[in-house]
Amino acid sequence: MQSEFNIMNISSTGLSAQRFRIExxxxxxANSETTRTENGGPYRRxxxxxxxLVRNIQGKRENSxxxxxxxxxxxxxxxVVYDPTHPDADENGYVRLPNVNIVREMVDMINAQRAYEANATAINTTKAMITSALQIGR
Known part of the structure; x- marks a missing residue:
C-alpha cells in the first residue's frame, strides 16, 4: 500500500503544480494589455x-x-503598435505592449488542464485499486 499512497502524493503535487500554472x-x-507596471514598463509574460521533488526514503532517492x-x-x-492617442505612447506614437500572445496562453491552458485531468485520473484509479484490495482482504 505504501507505493499506492506514494502515487497519490505524486499526483497531488502534479495537481497543485498545474493549478498554479493555470493561475x-x-x-x-488578464495583463495582456497592461502597458505600465510598478517597474515602469509593460507587463512581462x-x-x-x-x-x-526527490526525497531520501530509507537510504534510497525516490521521486516524490x-x-x-x-x-x-x-x-x-x-x-509595438502605433497608437499616438495612447497615454503611454512614445514621442513617435508607438506603444509597447506586453509580450503575451493570447493564442499561446490558451494552448498552454489546455495543456495544463489536460495534465491536471491526468493527475486527477491517476488519483481516482489508485483510490479504486486500494478500495478493491481492501475488499479482497475481507
Whole structure:
C-alpha cells in the first residue's frame, strides 16, 4: 500500500503544480494589455519552472512529485503598435505592449488542464485499486 499512497502524493503535487500554472496563465491573459507596471514598463509574460521533488526514503532517492522552483519572466520582445492617442505612447506614437500572445496562453491552458485531468485520473484509479484490495482482504 505504501507505493499506492506514494502515487497519490505524486499526483497531488502534479495537481497543485498545474493549478498554479493555470493561475499564472490567467494572470498573463488578464495583463495582456497592461502597458505600465510598478517597474515602469509593460507587463512581462510569466512562466512557471517546475522541478522534480526527490526525497531520501530509507537510504534510497525516490521521486516524490513536482514543485514550482521559480517563476520565469519571458525575455522576448514586447509588441509595438502605433497608437499616438495612447497615454503611454512614445514621442513617435508607438506603444509597447506586453509580450503575451493570447493564442499561446490558451494552448498552454489546455495543456495544463489536460495534465491536471491526468493527475486527477491517476488519483481516482489508485483510490479504486486500494478500495478493491481492501475488499479482497475481507
Amino acid at each position: 499564472l496563465i490567467s494572470t498573463n491573459i 510569466k512562466v512557471p519552472v517546475f522541478q522534480e 512529485g513536482v514543485i514550482v522552483k521559480s517563476i520565469y519572466e519571458d525575455p522576448s520582445e514586447f509588441r
